[in-house]
Amino acid sequence: MREAYTFTKNSQINVVFSQKKDKQEDMPFSLDERVTHEPLEKLEAQLGRLVGMDQVKHMVRELYAWLYIYRKREEAQLKVKRQSFHMLFKGNPGTGKTTVARLLSDLFRDMEILPKGHLVEAERADLVGEYIGQTAQKTRDLVKRSLGGVLFIDEAYSLSRGGEKDFGKEAIDTLVKQMEDHKDDFILILAGYSEEMDEFLRMNPGLPSRFPMIFSFPDYTGVELLDIAKQMINEREYRMTAEAQKKLFRHLKLKSEKCESHFSNGRYVRNVIERMIRQQAVRLVRENSFDRDALMTLRACDLVLDEHFLMEQENEA
Structure with a gap:
């Protein structure tokens, strides 16, 4: 058969x-x-709302299939090798790393890999202390909060900076030990810029082998950035005129083609949209126009991209 x-x-x-x-x-x-497959249906619905990220979506679906077969082999009393699910997310800001981390934490809970599936978000300040002995304890406490769920550390490469007297290395060493002591009790996801994360892995010889899954989050194209902008605008119950959309697309296309090393992608789009909404408010007050159509419509004149604004966005990234 x-x-x-x-x-x-x-x-x-x-x-x-x-x-x-x-x-x-x-x-x-x-x-x-x-x-x-209820977990898969939920997963597909969430993935469908994400713009672009085709490679990431493929890997997430692949992970679901692997987890499903893993459970089936257990039920059939076949050999199953304990798998480490710790991950690295490499990419620029605003490319969906935190969103995917939340999605995966739900998946691990639904697939009964983790009992809680909650997501604990952290950064350098949550791990590194100001005096000897404080860093190890802060790191252990953070892992303790994450047991049964996912610990997501953004800009993890910052732990490897600061020189000889910095306590970041102590945080890394403590994390490595906690990963061994609680290897089946939580999942660690480290995220950051691609090149910086490669340097970070070289800080501790025990790190690379502990992250069998690496997700790369590429920058969005101009078309994808425009789709993100449309999503944000629709969620806020606004709409753009055709002229405004063309003007915004031209700008986002140029930004994406510049290939800036630390371009903030979705965050940049959000800042542009919020600036448009503020400019629209100023225009409506000046025009004394408050009907429903006017309140919803963003025009090309509302997209103001002066040098001061562009510098602010570059500094924020």
Whole structure:
């Protein structure tokens, strides 16, 4: 008997069986057994709302399939090797790293890999203390809060900076020990710029082998940045005129093509949209125009990109 598995659009697996009756004749009989996948349906709905990120989406779906088969092998009493799920997220700000971390924490809970699946977000200040002995304790306390869930440390490379007298290295060493002591009790995700994260991994020889999964988050294209802008505008119950949309696209396309090393992507778009909304408010007060259509419409004149604003965004990134 053969089994063929195919993913369908409604996130189910079709299991179709065929059986040989004798040597001369194939007698297929249709047993269309549908296995529902609620975690996958939830996952697909969340992934569908994310702009771009095709490679990341593929890896997340691949992870789901692996977790599902992992459980099936356990149920069949087959050998299953304990897998480390610690991860590295490499990419510029505003490329969706925190969003995907939240999505994965929910997936690990739904798949019963983690009992709680909560996400604890942290940065350097949450781990590094000001005097000897404080850093190790702060790091252990942070891991303790994360047990049963995911610990997400953004800009993790900052732990490797500061020189010989800095306590960042102590935080790294403590994290490595906690990963060993609680290897099945929490998942650690370290995030940051690609080049800086590569340097960070060289700080401790025990780090690279502890992160079997690496997710790369590329910068968005101009079209993708415009799609993000449209999402933000719709969520705020605004709309753009065709002229405003063209002007915004031209600007975002130029920004994306400049390939700035630390371009803030979605964060930059959010700042541009919020600036447009403030400029629209000034214009409406000046025009004394407050009908529903006027309150919702963003015009090309509301997209003001002066040098002072652009410098502010570059400094924020």
